[in-house]
Amino acid sequence: MLPSKEEIIAFIAAQTGKVGKREIARAFGLGSGQKIELKALLRDLAEEGVVDRSRRKVHVPGTLPGVVLADITSRDGDGELVASPVEWDQEEHGDAPLILLKATERLRGPAPGLSDRILVRVEADSPAEGIAYSGRIIKVLEKARKQTLGVFRRLPQGGGRIIPIDKKNLGRELQVPPGAENGAEEGDLVSVELMHQRVFGLPTARVKDRLGSLASEKAISLVAIHAHGIPNAFPRAVIAEAEAAKTATAKDREDWRALPLVTIDPPDAKDHDDAVHAVADEDPGNAGGFVVTVAIADVAAYVRPGSALDREALLRGNSVYFPDRVVPMLPERISNDLCSLRPLEDRAALAVRMVIAKDGRKRSHSFHRILMRSAAKLAYAQAQAAIDGQSDDTTDPLLEGVLRPLYAAYACVKQARDARQPLDLDLPERKILLKADGTVDRVIVPPRLDAHRLIEEFMILANVAAAETLEQQKVPLIFRVHDGPTLAKLSALREFLATLDIPLAKTDQVRPSNFNRILAQVEGTDAAPLVNQVILRSQSQAEYSPENYGHFGLNLRRYAHFTSPIRRYADLVVHRGLLRALGGGPDALPESVTTDTLAEVAADISATERRAMAAERETVDRLIAHHLADQIGAVFPARVTGATRAGLFVSLDETGADGFVPAATLGQDYYRFDEARQALVGDRTGEMHRIGDRVEVKLVEAAPVAGALRFELLSEGSYVGRARGKFAGARSRNAGKAGSAKAGQGKPKAGFPKAGAPKAGAAKRGPGRPAGADDGPGYTEGGPGSRTAASRKGRKR
Structure with missing residues (x-):
């Protein structure tokens, strides 16, 4: 029937x-x-x-079929992925149902992630409030492409325009028709997806998500956070786990609370994860030597392998520091409380005790799991002032028994550093100071003190000790590695130095000392900034690896990050390895972890580090562009920091702002890029503009959302002998003047460089906690063409 x-x-x-x-x-x-x-x-x-x-x-309409095409849109409170069907009639059936994705064993291909398109088998149960279905991924069909982000500008007649945040898309606005705004308001940062492309007019897009308001510079870091997909909200399970953590006790720890360890950090640091102490060695066989102790917060005691905290920390890889905020690797309960070595409070730590000879070489070391009590919290300038004869109520009682021994031990260690000769680039870093409303107040270059160098060298010593111990105990670890320059980069550098009559030996076995001799040769000359920049750009980029091939920049055979487990996952892995070497336990690196396992982790955290550096750099660019946006027409002293076929990159003296001078605006000549000289050279006049030149520039355009500045060059260049004709050896009156354009080209182009062009203001070493507190000179962190976040601990957590 x-x-x-x-x-x-x-x-x-x-x-x-x-x-x-x-x-x-x-x-x-x-x-x-x-x-x-x-x-x-x-x-x-x-x-x-x-x-x-x-x-x-x-x-039945309003329900999902058994197998559905879906986009992964978010994570739930426990960090699990949540998807939404691609095809859904919202007008008829309301909001699309959510699908909580269950773990899928033996899923072939790439791991799923946010914004990926997947094929999912739906199960008709309700796994959580507000989620109608659960499902298992059958296949990841399309990995997420970098989302298109922009700032929404509303039009009076409805709809709006999208102002792109990417420099390479400047001038390529999108139009949003009425009804496709998705609730976006004026000034909102939004993600969009392209609709049908018109033959004429602007491309059409609809707003996909509202990501936050950019009504003030205080929210400018939101752009970088979303553009780079940086996780900035902790899942509920992670917060709950952090809040439930109990303060570690003296059980199974050595009691070192009587040792007057002190923390020395920037004045605005919110966490203090390392402390130091030094005392003259009483061993007659080590006369003039010291015993140096470096104690690091025992993060492994609170972040167990495989826990929700651990999974989230690995996902983030590292903390990300912006001038107005920090996106931490771990919740504040861990980073700013339990693992912050506050003065006169008991704290768990992993310490290394190092015996240093009179010449600064490390004779021996040992690791200890301890309970400590910091004697004081000091700022760099405060510690330095005490040594220089201006102690205060805090430093006066510590001067003879704590600070002087620390500086005496540093004097020994400095001898070994000077003998080792790590690459010593002089690239000062500027620090942005913000007003209460989040706008830029001013940009400063803080002085670099012996207090900074003391901490830097002690951290390097501790990192070397960690790598040596794990290697000797045959415990898998993640090394911090830095390869030497490639043959191609060496060849290009050699050609460039030849234009300055500076020889570089024709060998592929260069050492940092080869570069240091060149830097010493030009120190104090007009060529010094130029040579520092070009040598920087010849260097490789530091990374993490389970295979050790040494650290070229520091001139060390083995090196690992150990001293900042609060903000770097690599350090946490090293801590766990040391705990395995000390006897194991639930906090230690599991026996199942091998070199192969760590290879994937190292690749992931190297990528998150590069992501963080790019986000930090772009945010600084945007803040400075906002700061200068109302100074169109102003003239600034600057220095040329890069040259390409498209034009010159310049860095302003006062703010360090990076900008671009299009080649089309350089003067009444045709300028060609001379790779050997790293310069643009005029065909007829022989006028040359090269890296390191001191120049005056006029600001002609600012794009704050993209962090882009365009300048015109007011200064004349130098001249080379290959110029021909009546211009040979003479200066052209109009060459390089503002507003002068190439013949036949009309107005100067308002262009900006495409993404990937050499960046002005490359990696800079500054006076805060240098290069991640451990690597020393900033070139090892950023590599060529990047800006090092040298004082990361100093920025508010």
Whole structure:
């Protein structure tokens, strides 16, 4: 007997996903002759809108089929992925249902992530409030492409425009038709997806997500956070785990609370994860030597392998520091409380005790799991002032027994550093100071003190000790490695130095000392900034690896990050390895972790580090561009920091702001890029503009959202001997003047460099905690063309 429409609807609704005519016929015991009638009945139901027909399957409208195409849109409070169907009639059925994705074993191909498109098998249960379905991923069909972000500008007639945040898309606005705003308000940062492309007019897009308001510079870091996909909200499970953590006790720890360890950090530091102490060695066999202790917060005691905290820390890889905020690797309960070595409070730590010889070389070391009590919290300038004879109420009692021994031990260690000769680039870093409203107040270059160098060298010593211990104990670890310059970069550098009559030996076995001799040769000359920049750009980029190939920049055979587990996952892995070497336990690196396991971790955290550096650099660019946006037409002293076929990159003296001078605006000549000289050279005049030149520039355009500045060059260049004709050896009156354009080109181009062009203001070493507190000179962190976040601990956590 043919079932009624009500019975068919009830059957379809009771099934998981779509069902076909065959399943309905089998369920009701229909014969072959009745299938024709069933087909007609289903057609009627579809025309009435009671069921949806897709190919040979039907399902009840407003429900999901058994297998669906979906986009991963978010994470739930526990950090699990949540997806939404690609095809859904929102007008008829309301908001699309959410699908909580369950872990899928043996899933081939890339791991799923946010914004990926997937094929998912839906299960009709309600796993959590507000989530209608659960599902298992069958296949990741398309990895997420970098989302298109912009700032929404509302139009009076409805709809709006999208101002792109990417420099390479400047001037390429998108139009949003009325009805496609998705609730976006004026000044909102939004992600958009392109709609149909018109033959004429602007491309059309619809707003996909509202990411926050950019009404003030205080929110400018939101752009970088979303553009780079940096996780900036902790899942509920992670917060709950952090809040439930108990303060570590003296159980199974050595009691070192009587040792007057002190923390020395920037004045605005919110966490203090390392403390130091030094005392003259009483061993007669080490006369003039010292015992130096470096104690690091025992983060491994609170972040256990495989826990929610651990998974989130690995996902983030590191903390990300912006002038107005920090996106931490760990919640504040861990980073600013339990693992902050506050003065006169008991704290768990992992310490290394190092015996230093009179010449600064490390004779021996040992690691200890301890309970400590910091004697004082000092700022760099405060510690330095005490040594220079201006102690205060805090430093006066510590001067003789704590600070003087620390500086005496540093004097020994400095001898070994000077003998080792790490690469010693002179690239000062500027620090942005903000007003209360988040706008830029001023940009300063803080002085670099011996207090900074003391901490830097002690941290390097501790990192070397960690790498040596784990290597000796055959415990897998993640090394911090830095390869030497490639042959191609060496060749280009050699050609460039030859234009300055500076020789560089024709060998591929260069050492940092080779570069240091060149830097010493030009120190104090006009060529010094130029040579520092070009040598910087010849260097490779430091990274993490389970395989050790040394650290070229520091001139060390083995090196690992150990001293900042609060903000770097690599350090946490090293801590766990040391705990395994000390006897194991639930906090230690699991025995199942191998070199192969750590290879994937190292690749991930190297990528998150590069992501953080790019986000930090772009945010500084945007803040400075906002700061200068109302100074169009102003003239600034600057220095050329890069040259390409497209034009010159310049850095302003006062703010360090990076900008671009298009080649089209350089003067009444055709300028060619001379790679050997790293310069643009005029065909007729021989006028040359090269890296390191001191120049005056006029600001002609600012794009704050993209962090882009365009300048015109007011200064004349130098001249080379290959100029021909009547201009040879003479200065052209108009060459390089503002507003002068190439013949036949009309107004100067308002262009900016494309993404990937050499960046002005490359890695800079500054006076805060240098290069991640441990690597020393900033070139090892950023590599060529990047800006090092040298004082990361000093920025508010």
